[in-house]
Amino acid sequence: MNTLLESPRNKAVARFAQLLASDKRYKILEAHIKKFQHRQDALIEVLHKAQELFGYLEDDVLRYTAAQLKLPASRVYGVATFYHFFTLKPQGEHNCVVCMGTACYVKGADKILAAVEASAHIKAGETTPDNKLSLLTARCIGACGIAPAVVYDGTVTPRQTPETALAQINQWVTP
Amino acid sequence: MAAKTLTIDGTQISAENHTSILQAAKEAGVKIPTLCHLEGVYDVGACRLCLVEVKGSNKLMPACTTRIYEGMEVTTDNERLQKYRRMTLELLFAERNHVCAVCVANGHCELQALAYELGMDHVRYDYCYPKWGVDASHRFMGMDHNRCILCQRCVRVCWHIEGAGTKNVSGRGSKSHIISDLNEPWGNSTTCTSCGKCLLACPTGALFHKGDTAGESLRDRSKLEFIVNAREKQQWTV
């Protein structure tokens, strides 16, 4: 009896019950998974929703997703780490995405990135220690007509320069 | 089953329909180098060592996943193919830290054996020296990522022979690596059955039996084929 109770499966079930009871976001995620009828091919859609809800994909979320879709954890982790869009680390309060597409690059996106990196003391892909800012790069956001473009907290902003980028960033972090 | 006639390196042979070039060549006694192919599991065409020339196609075809057809003319060995194969091996040796002298698989390693066989005696590229660790958390098995060539043989046996789904590839590109469960220490895995099939499958010293010293790791890969035949064909042929 005791050994049964301590089986990893039972432990996981108990953990998920606790998460569902204590965190509303899991309820929303559960509803979303139901919408896809627990289909395994909806994994990426579910991860999108999870990231939208939680900001990043923490281990519990990945385990919960795996259990709900009846997939091995390794598969969920493999998918979550394959795609750039998913992040397994918490993100800063604000984010700045510098587009590094060809059009932006030939118009000086590398200089914008370098300026922001130097000012915020972080590299692309990192978050400042005070959790204020995450600096990211994009492969191309398709805004080539207004290059170089930078996305501040989801807002695409055209024709940026190192100066305009720093002006924006410095509202969030003190250089 | 209808048989098909084809030519491999100028010799006419016949093989069953739907056979791969690799299988047909093997039956005819022609050895094509491979690293990701493993009897018992499906092929992925990832290592590109088994690329062959097929008359009428301007692209090189992977022997493991290309089916034969009537009248096919295959060249499995020439200067160009040899050059590409040597370069592929060089790229592998430069990619991670393959130090044969201190490796458990020294002398029983498919990568090492192929390098000898194909005359790849030195690497012209700069070594990458990535910092990969060793996962020694499992009771009696270990994973040394420095020796891994990402052939995914362990992943395929774990999923398709054992059915546990413990192992998978994580990340992508040169940052890909093999994980257990949620990228957890292997010893903490709740899904691993400790069956050891991944050890049997590994072509290099990446997966090893703890306690083996350099040069000790000998693997009986026919066990994998044995299990698959037993399960799928109900034939127990040791």
Add this chain to the structure above:
Amino acid sequence: MTLNDLQETKAKELATRKKIVLRCCLAAGCISSDAKGVKEQLVKAVAEAGLQDEVEVRGVGCMKLCCEGPLVQADPSNALYIKVTPDNAPAIIAALKGGKVALQQADPNSPFFTKQEPIVLANCGLIDPERIESYIAADGYLALHDAIVEMEPKDVLDAMVKSGLRGRGGAGFPTGLKWGTVAKSPGARKYVICNADEGDPGAFMDRSVLESDPHAILEGMVIAGYAVGADQGYIYCRAEYPLAITRLQKAIHQAKRLGLLGAGIFESPINFNIDIRIGAGAFVCGEETALMASVEGKRGTPRPRPPFPAERGLFDCPTLINNVETFANVAPILRRGVEWFAGIGTEKSKGTKVFALAGKIQNTGLIEVPMGTPLRTIVEEMGGGAPDGGKIKAVQTGGPSGGCIPAQHLDTPVDYESLTQLGSIMGSGGMIVMDETTRMVDVARFFMEFCMDESCGKCIPCRAGTVQMHHLLVKLLAREANARDLAQLEELCDMVKNTSLCGLGQTSPNPVLSTLRFFREEYEELLQPDPHAVPQLAAKP
């Protein structure tokens, strides 16, 4: 929905049209420059001037001249206002009444506009992409009716073959042939996939089409489904295009409501559903087998072909995959006739091609020209040449899989074969202009870094080869490479090109190969010591 209903919807929509239309570009580029604010203020200004009954303010898709956005165009006067701010609204309204106002305008009769031949972009910037009635008023869904009600699937396939349409995703495979193969492949279930994973950096044609005319894609897909015998479609759209996804969702909802999608289309027994699958940031998913793995919720790694998707694709069923622009051509071909379409373009490349012009060029934006148009017409006449009196050095087409075409080859006609001959490819349509300040080895390194980061890691030549090629390019740029390194780079290019598993790997050396071919001196110059370097000893005062 019947033909009658369709015509009624069209008539009703046209009847409610007002005398004057102010079209505001609401595509992603202009929205980033506050085009929504412009539209709001225009609506307000119209109300304040009491012109509600005469003037319609319509949000439309891409108006093509992206560099000058936000754009507003007045119908019927044709005045095209550029760099509009919300504060300009009253002045634009005043101009409608013939007032002379100091507003920046672009010339709608400049070659940038007049040399275009819109088929795919015909509705772009004219209709409201968020209202199906607006699409129907432009004869939308008429081709679908004709296909389903008047034609057999075989006739549709015939038409596609005869049109000579070739895939607009890059490789230029004959579309009719592909459709025919899927139609012939045995299978209880078949799928149609629209590849909207426009991953090439520097390309935004598909984004513009999706944002500006989403129903055209849906219509093309349903026609394809009918022709090949599929009842389920997927649009695989990249996550970087949130506006495109929203508009597609809206369009699907509207089309279902009118019975143009879903069960019993045009009251026939034909069913076709479309679901959107959102990518998650992986360039390799533009490759069809990787894309299908991703739709199945897996890691987007390619697999060897054959079997081709047409025989065994999504969920192991026969699958038709075409890209956005290809589907956008389908309805116009059926509606305006195969002969009309085949009459445009060159002998082997029919129709038009949409390009996204960007980089060091005056007019950046979206253009659609007949196949065979010389590059020079595109970049010099339409694009206006390099800005600030600069000189064009090269034009990059095909993104990371393409190459750089040097200025001396600008008279090359743009078609599949000519571009391939120059070591580039048509690609999906990104066209980045480079001027004299661009260093070609750096461009090659930029693309190699891209391919290295985007390699899925499955096959060795691409995974490890791109790392080594990138390393050699970095060494070159640091002037630390020697002639042997350069030879090694060339050897690796050949090897990776010929041995990689998928198109991404096979084409990853192209930017290096094409710059080596036309700008070899820039590589060789880097083998010499830096002529501008200050000698160590002399550096001391």
